[in-house]
Amino acid sequence: MTDPTPAVMLQGTGSDVGKSLLAAGLCRLFARRGLAVRPFKPQNMSNNAAVTTDGGEIGRAQALQARACGVAACSDMNPVLLKPQSETGAQVVVQGKVLANATARDYHALKPTLLPRVLESYRRLAAGADLMVVEGAGSAAEVNLRAADIANMGFAEAADLPVVLVADIDRGGVIASVVGTHALLPEAERARLAGYVINRFRGDPALFTPALEIIKAHTGLDCLGIVPWFADAALLPAEDAASLKGRASAGEGVKIAVPRLSRIANFDDFDPLAAESDVRLEMVAPGRPLPGDADLIILPGSKSTIADLAFLRAQGWDIDILAHWRRGGRVLGICAGYQMLGKSVSDPLGVEGPAGGVAPGLGLLDIETVMAGDKVLTEISGTDAGGLPVAGYEMHMGRTTGPDTARPFLSLDGQPDGAVSADGRVMGCYLHGLFASDPFRAGLLESLRAGRGAGIAYEAQVESVLDRLADHLSAHLDVERLWRVAIRQTSRFSS
Structure with a gap:
């Protein structure tokens, strides 16, 4: 033995x-x-x-x-x-x-x-x-x-x-x-x-x-x-959402707001942003408004898109997001957050909740999402529209279509992913982990606040x-x- x-x-x-x-x-x-x-x-x-x-x-x-x-x-x-x-x-x-x-x-x-x-x-x-x-x-x-x-x-x-x-x-x-x-x-x-x-x-x-x-x-x-x-x-990825209570990075400069949804998922997407010395990343708690002076609002992933759309509206965050957009602000959605930016999310088979559920989205992207099909689970890499490298993983069950997908946010393994609004200020994709790409993150932050420099090497920092x-x-x-x-x-x- x-x-x-x-x-x-x-x-x-x-x-x-x-x-x-x-x-x-x-x-x-x-x-x-x-x-x-x-x-x-x-x-x-x-x-x-x-x-x-x-x-x-x-x-x-x-x-x-x-x-x-x-x-x-x-x-x-x-x-x-x-x-x-x-x-x-x-x-x-x-x-x-x-x-x-x-x-x-x-x-x-x-x-x-x-x-x-x-x-x-x-x-x-x-x-x-x-x-x-x-x-x-x-x-x-x-x-x-x-x-x-x-x-x-x-x-x-x-x-x-x-x-x-x-x-x-x-x-x-x-x-x-x-x-x-x-x-x-x-x-x-x-x-x-x-x-x-x-x-x-x-x-x-x-x-x-x-x-x-x-x-x-x-x-x-x-x-x-x-x-x-x-x-x-x-500086390491947190295990669960309990660690997000009251969380805000201490940097000054670019201000990014992320509403802390009730079923927030894969929130370690934001760790590379929080690690930047001149970025203030605020995970906004329920009951608080999204800051009016944010340079970027990011809608995170969620385990229950329709339920969290209702939660988002109950906090008044939909009003804050639309006001931010009308002031010329930029909005980015990841996975469920991307779905929420569209015109509607429907769940005919009861994938995430009661069968037949339908919810209006925020309407900032001309897309619609249907919860259906097998769960997509894949590691993948590619580039953004400007050719900067990105890599990460997809983990979702929704299928998203609509006119704005003709302007994809990313190209992953040669296939389009995500969408960008006609004015270029609203974008979304299914790729988790994209902020860990040092060139992509530097390019995004440079576009928000010109002349900020190259920033940290995130993956090397984790090691x-x-x-x-x-x-x-x-x-x-x-x-x-x-x-x-x-x-x-x-x-x-x-x-």
């Missing part, structure tokens, strides 16, 4: 404790040591998704972790992805493909049937890996959901993995979160705990020493590291931040102990 692939699973004492970032950092750290590292998250819930090389979709966090490993993202890295479409329902994506739309209750009943496919994906990845870095979801101690769990201890038990708890000290109550999580777990699950990590620490770690002794006395667990706050995390994150974790985690946890035996690396 062969030994299992070395693996460690990070589970949180709550949601948003920094598991994804730590996983990405560990992926880069161990990959730099020459290991074939693969990320894995059994179940993710996010509308921030990435297209994989095998034509599927996974959570954006796992795509970043794959990048940290130096490998292409594949569907097995996140076999179950839930994409919320309403307050009670979500699209269920399994091994990269849409399986169903389900309410929370329906999905809870469906979960036991998904575990074999989750394990299938894990074993396929592990077969070609030297180390698996696995990330849980939410809290390890959601005991009310334990019976059908495939995201945390349910998966750890099925795959026989050691677990390291991650706790966020910045939110307060960190001692209670570790001790309380341990207390709620049954004995067999406590036995899987190999230790814990204190994340997002500010101040003098020596002052936390008494807390370590208290946690040890109540749980028997050792601390595997106290990780200080990593400010450069803001640099991942390297700094790995260095940060190397300095503050007991990496040697983590490796011993992963291999369940004596150390492979020298101290």
Whole structure:
């Protein structure tokens, strides 16, 4: 019998404790040591998704972790992805493909049937890996959901993995979160705990020493590291929309406004813009008007175009957008945002909501969209109308036609994509990721504010931040102990 692939699973004492970032950092750290590292998250819930090389979709966090490993993202890295479409329902994506739309209750009943496919994906990845870095979801101690769990201890038990708890000290109550999580777990699950990590620490770690002794006395667990706050995390793609609350980049110069739709999707499209030192990117919260002095308004992607058109109107943002346009301002739509700029969006088959739904668009582009056909999932590249290179991915189900498509915004793999209004001030396309192209982004910003210069090299910046994150974790985690946890035996690396 062969030994299992070395693996460690990070589970949180709550949601948003920094598991994804730590996983990405560990992926880069161990990959730099020459290991074939693969990320894995059994179940993710996010509308921030990435297209994989095998034509599927996974959570954006796992795509970043794959990048940290130096490998292409594949569907097995996140076999179950839930994409919320309403307050009670979500699209269920399994091994990269849409399986169903389900309410929370329906999905809870469906979960036991998904575990074999989750394990299938894990074993396929592990077969070609030297180390698996696995990330849980939410809290390890959601005991009310334990019976059908495939995201945390349910998966750890099925795959026989050691677990390291991650706790966020910045939110307060960190001692209670570790001790309380341990207390709620049954004995067999406590036995899987190999230790814990204190994340997002500010101040003098020596002052936390008494807390370590208290946690040890109540749980028997050792601390595997106290990780200080990593400010450069803001330069990496965020995992979910919770991170967008109140978000605005601090630059001065070009001002770009993005309305924060209720089902906003693939919002990491805007990270390259936010990273520019002389760009102020404002994610406008519901209840607030779009700024009247914006140079550009960008309508983002959404998981529910018709529902978010209604949401947009409820905030009065349609009035703000039309006023911006009448003042000579420019408007750009990405994916669902592109669809919203047209005359109408219809959903005859109930792809995103009730069958037969129809909504008037903003009417700034002479196009119409029908939700139909198979979901388009593809990585693609091309140029804009001026010949500047762009690259990214398409992820949509709508089909858009109309007179303005005769003026395409982009050419992707030799085919037209998107539309531009007759006056040239309104444009849209289906390509996510186009702002990551340094030449395209520089050209767009130059057109908004002449003479601004070349700007940053965004992709190089992401690589640099991942390297700094790995260095940060190397300095503050007991990496040697983590490796011993992963291999369940004596150390492979020298101290």
